[in-house]
Every structure is written in C-alpha cells, then in structure tokens.
Amino acid sequence: MKQLFTYILLLLLTAGNARAQSPTFHLPKWIEEAVFYQIYPQSYQDTNGDGIGDIQGIIERLDYIQSLGCNTLWLNPCFHSAFMDAGYDVIDFYRVAPRYGNNDDLRRLFDEAHKRQMRVVLDLVAGHSSDQSPWFRYSQQKEQNPYTDRYIWTNDSTICPPKFITGHFERNGSYRKNYFDCQPALNYGYGQPDPACPWEQPIDAPGPTATRTELKHIMDYWMQMGCDGFRVDMAGSLVKNDPDLQGTTALWHELRTHFQSLYPDGILLAEWSNPQKALKVGFMMDFIIHFGRTGYGELVFNETGTYRRDTCYFDLHGVGNPNLYIANLDDCLKVAGNDGHLCIPTGNHDFQRIRCGRRDSEAEVRTALTFFLTQPGVPCIYYGDEIGMRFIDGLPNKEGSLLPKGNRAGSRTPMQWDATPGAGFSTADLDQYYLPIDSACNRPNVAQQANDPDSQLNYVRRLLALRREYPALACRGGITFMQTGTNHYPLVYERQSGNGQRLLICINPSGRTITTQRECRQPIGRLTPILTQGDQQRISYKRGKLHLNTPPLSIGIYQLQ
Numbered sequence: 001m002k003q004l005f006t007y008i009l010l011l012l013l014t015a016g017n018a019r020a021q022s023p024t025f026h027l028p029k030w031i032e033e034a035v036f037y038q039i040y041p042q043s044y045q046d047t048n049g050d051g052i053g054d055i056q057g058i059i060e061r062l063d064y065i066q067s068l069g070c071n072t073l074w075l076n077p078c079f080h081s082a083f084m085d086a087g088y089d090v091i092d093f094y095r096v097a098p099r100y101g102n103n104d105d106l107r108r109l110f111d112e113a114h115k116r117q118m119r120v121v122l123d124l125v126a127g128h129s130s131d132q133s134p135w136f137r138y139s140q141q142k143e144q145n146p147y148t149d150r151y152i153w154t155n156d157s158t159i160c161p162p163k164f165i166t167g168h169f170e171r172n173g174s175y176r177k178n179y180f181d182c183q184p185a186l187n188y189g190y191g192q193p194d195p196a197c198p199w200e201q202p203i204d205a206p207g208p209t210a211t212r213t214e215l216k217h218i219m220d221y222w223m224q225m226g227c228d229g230f231r232v233d234m235a236g237s238l239v240k241n242d243p244d245l246q247g248t249t250a251l252w253h254e255l256r257t258h259f260q261s262l263y264p265d266g267i268l269l270a271e272w273s274n275p276q277k278a279l280k281v282g283f284m285m286d287f288i289i290h291f292g293r294t295g296y297g298e299l300v301f302n303e304t305g306t307y308r309r310d311t312c313y314f315d316l317h318g319v320g321n322p323n324l325y326i327a328n329l330d331d332c333l334k335v336a337g338n339d340g341h342l343c344i345p346t347g348n349h350d351f352q353r354i355r356c357g358r359r360d361s362e363a364e365v366r367t368a369l370t371f372f373l374t375q376p377g378v379p380c381i382y383y384g385d386e387i388g389m390r391f392i393d394g395l396p397n398k399e400g401s402l403l404p405k406g407n408r409a410g411s412r413t414p415m416q417w418d419a420t421p422g423a424g425f426s427t428a429d430l431d432q433y434y435l436p437i438d439s440a441c442n443r444p445n446v447a448q449q450a451n452d453p454d455s456q457l458n459y460v461r462r463l464l465a466l467r468r469e470y471p472a473l474a475c476r477g478g479i480t481f482m483q484t485g486t487n488h489y490p491l492v493y494e495r496q497s498g499n500g501q502r503l504l505i506c507i508n509p510s511g512r513t514i515t516t517q518r519e520c521r522q523p524i525g526r527l528t529p530i531l532t533q534g535d536q537q538r539i540s541y542k543r544g545k546l547h548l549n550t551p552p553l554s555i556g557i558y559q560l561q
C-alpha cells in the first residue's frame with residue numbers, strides 16, 4: 001500500500017515537472033485578423049526635409065495604410081544605430097534613432113495607431129548589437145565588468161575559430177560575430193558547449209543569464225510604451241551550437257512565459273523561414289521567405305535582383321515549378337496546427353520586389369500579388385508593393401545593403417507618393433544614394449493610382465477586401481492545390497472555410513493560353529466569378545475533372561457551389 005502511494009506521488013510529481021517544462025501558451029486572437037504592412041522607416045515618408053524618412057511621416061500615412069486594408073505595421077529597426085546594416089546594428093536598444101525622431105514620437109505612433117484600431121510591431125534585433133555599442137566597448141576592456149560576458153570572446157586573440165573576429169582590443173581575445181563583422185553576437189550561451197573551448201558557456205552561465213535579463217528589459221521597455229509585439233531578427237541564431245534546439249527552446253519558452261504573463265495580447269514573430277522550428281520553440285508566427293528550402297525563390301526570383309535564378313514560376317516563359325513551395329507549405333500548415341501562424345509576405349527589405357527585371361508589367365505583377373494575398377496565414381505587404389514599385393538594379397551599396405550574393409538597395413528605395421523621384425526626400429540624398437531613375441520609365445505612384453479604380457493600388461485594396469468578405473480566404477481557411485505531375489501551369493487551388501464555403505483560384509502567370517484538366521475530388525455545381533483579370537477564363541466541371549482554358553496572365557477567383 002505504502003509502495004503504491006509512493007508510486008502515485010512520484011507519478012504526480014513527474015507529471016507536474018513535465019508541465020513545468022513545456023508551458024501552455026496562448027495565441028492572441030487578433031493575429032488571425034492581422035494584415036501586416038512592412039515599413040522600412042528611412043525610405044517611407046520624410047517630414048523634416050533631411051532626406052530620410054521619419055516616425056512623424058509614418059504617423060501621417062496611417063490613414064493611407066488603413067485605407068489599403070492593413071491594420072498592423074512592422075517597422076524595420078528604428079533604434080540608435082551606426083547604420084552599417086540599415087539599423088540592424090543597434091547602438092542603444094532603448095532609444096529611437098535621432099534621424100527618425102525620439103522615443104516620444106514612437107509613443108505617439110503607438111497611440112495614433114491604437115486610435116485607429118491598428119497595431120505596431122517593432123523589429124527586435126536580439127542576436128547582436130553594433131560594435132559601437134557601449135556594451136561592446138565595456139566588453140572589450142581588460143578589467144572584469146558587467147559586460148565582460150555580454151559577448152562571446154575567446155581567451156586568447158590568436159585563437160580565432162570560424163565566425164570570430166580579431167582586432168585591436170584591450171582584452172586578449174577575439175569575438176564571435178553574428179552577421180556582418182560589425183555585429184558582435186550577444187552571448188546567450190551554447191546548447192552543447194565544448195569543454196575544450198572555455199568561451200562556449202552553457203546557457204545558464206552568468207553571462208548568458210544576464211543577456212536574457214537584458215532582452216526582457218528591452219521588450220518590457222517598448223511594450224510598456226505601447227508597442228504590440230516584436231519581429232525577432234534571426235530568431236534561430238541566439239543560442240550557438242544547438243542542433244537539437246534545446247537551448248533555443250529553453251530561451252524562448254522563458255521569454256514567452258515572461259512576455260505573455262505581462263502582455264497577454266502581445267505577439268512574438270520569428271524571422272526564421274522555418275515554422276517547423278520557429279513555432280516549436282515558442283514563436284507565434286514565422287515568415288516563409290527566401291532562405292531555407294521554402295520554394296519562395298522558385299516562385300518569384302528571376303534573372304535580376306538580390307538573389308538571381310534562371311527560371312521562376314511567375315514568369316511569362318511559363319517554365320517554372322511551384323511544387324517545392326506547395327510541399328513546404330503543406331508541411332508548415334500541418335506543423336502550425338492551432339498553435340501558430342505562417343506569413344508569406346509579398347516581399348521584404350532583404351530580397352527583390354515582385355516587380356523586377358523582365359517581370360515588369362502590371363498584369364504580371366498582379367498574378368503574383370493575387371497569389372500572395374490569397375494564401376493561408378497572415379498577409380503582409382511590403383511598402384510600395386501595393387503600387388507596383390520596381391526593384392531598382394545597379395544601385396550603389398547603401399547602409400550595408402550589399403551582400404556577397406547581391407544588393408538589397410533596389411528594394412529599399414523611397415516610397416513613391418507622387419511622380420517626383422522619391423517624393424518627400426531631398427534630391428541630395430537621392431543623388432548620393434540612388435541612381436537617377438530614368439524619367440521616361442513609368443514610375444508607379446500613389447497620387448496617380450489613388451483614384452483610378454483600375455489601378456494596382458485599388459486592385460490590392462480589392463484583394464484585401466475579399467479576404468475580409470470570404471471566410472474561405474481567411475488566415476485559418478484551408479487550401480488544396482490541384483497541381484498534377486509536370487503539368488505546372490496554370491496554378492489552381494481551392495480555399496475552404498470551416499462552414500463549407502469554397503473558392504477556386506486560377507492563375508496563369510505564363511504568356512500563353514493553356515487548356516488543361518485537373519482532378520477535382522469534390523463535385524462542383526456552379527462557379528460564380530468574384531474577381532477576374534485579363535481575358536476570360538473558361539472553367540467547367542465534368543465527372544471529377546475541372547476543364548480549364550486560361551488565357552495568358554489571366555486570373556480568376558470563383559465561388560463554388
């Protein structure tokens with residue numbers, strides 16, 4: 001009897017422990033209705049004539065952003081920085097970069113957004129700082145101080161393992177970088193420290209513990225000011241040598257527990273491009289983008305841009321293949337289940353825009369935009385994509401835009417509010433940083449498109465309105481692709497809602513008419529067009545098959561009955 005009692009007690013205790021190890025988290029409901037708009041602050045709207053966008057400019061454009069149908073901003077880093085990596089090299093994590101305004105301006109942005117039922121997510125550069133940060137200056141001193149272990153230092157400057165940087169430091173050591181050399185990695189410890197390398201500290205050593213505490217302070221600071229959450233830069237990079245992600249999981253579980261206990265409505269998003277991992281370690285959403293085997297590049301990267309490919313799916317040549325994307329999406333959706341979300345953005349500051357190189361007509365851009373904005377998950381529009389801004393090739397390096405593979409400057413050019421080059425930006429800045437754009441080329445801009453019902457801008461508004469109107473297009477709506485074998489064009493998929501609403505989406509990004517068939521397991525009675533572009537598609541259902549005739553660059557969204 002006594003033995004049985006001890007056994008039951010043990011069982012209860014271990015069950016309690018297991019619970020303590022994997023905390024139960026909740027997902028703020030509003031993410032499901034979120035429509036993101038990503039703003040690269042330096043290029044959005046300048047209000048003081050210094051040639052650089054600012055927070056006041058963003059405040060003045062909130063109504064415009066809302067008019068698109070977006071309700072959540074994600075701002076690229078806006079903190080005091082050396083701008084060797086466009087703000088991802090932070091000097092002071094608690095201070096807005098003076099070029100953008102001050103902390104009170106950011107507080108006003110939070111307030112003004114909230115007045116409009118909008119939200120603001122900041123970029124949290126958790127993995128590194130600038131080498132000009134005071135933390136780093138203290139850390140490189142010889143004398144022991146609170147920042148000695150804020151970064152990862154070897155104990156001898158002649159020891160320089162891969163990714164470590166030597167230099168003229170007061171202490172005898174080289175430091176671990178996280179991205180560029182000027183971005184020393186903050187020390188969150190190693191998942192599997194090698195005892196032969198004393199700088200590889202365990203995650204619960206005093207240095208990493210202090211770094212975690214500081215990160216919580218930073219998050220608390222902005223959340224208490226009114227921020228609604230964070231997009232965590234290089235979210236998987238913090239704990240080093242962590243193949244099974246145990247250290248990373250412990251870190252983000254601890255941070256999320258802290259975060260959710262104080263800000264139950266706050267959100268934590270990962271830049272990982274691997275929801276399979278990001279959601280598991282505790283993030284609420286991950287972006288499916290260009291790195292990893294996501295298939296994103298296979299969809300839209302052509303021969304021009306930051307990352308170049310010979311073929312892609314959204315191309316007039318019509319020789320691409322969407323299958324890698326489809327397979328990865330399927331996998332990600334299974335993993336996400338009810339515990340997290342995916343976001344497949346129209347673009348971002350790290351790779352080329354949709355309108356790029358030979359993909360240069362509005363009709364072509366619309367095929368890709370329709371695709372992105374009818375995918376499951378949370379939509380995200382990269383500023384300027386709504387008007388079809390181009391990726392500008394051949395620009396000089398601007399604030400660290402240049403990577404070994406290509407230049408990111410072409411996606412970071414000033415928002416085109418009207419027809420003048422970089423409206424709201426001084427010509428001095430444009431001359432210095434951006435090659436003059438050929439004035440003969442049609443430059444998409446907001447002023448010209450705002451009141452034209454057929455403009456790209458109003459097309460995007462319509463797509464976002466459809467997402468609100470049709471539950472099948474919502475974040476949690478289902479998706480079934482109807483691709484077959486090597487028959488890759490057109491792209492045909494169904495979106496479904498929980499209560500039986502079904503929409504069929506058919507996009508032919510190629511330059512030729514395609515007549516084909518697709519298996520369709522669920523019978524279709526009637527197809528009612530709710531949005532079409534280009535020449536008319538002919539689609540009919542007969543005995544388990546969809547018969548499709550799709551003209552070049554045609555788009556159709558149909559309700560199925």
Ligand code: NOJ
Nearest residue numbers: 085088179233234349350
């Ligand atoms: C990812 C950011 O998106 C990119 O712009 C930056 O250069 C690196 N992380 C380093 O912070």
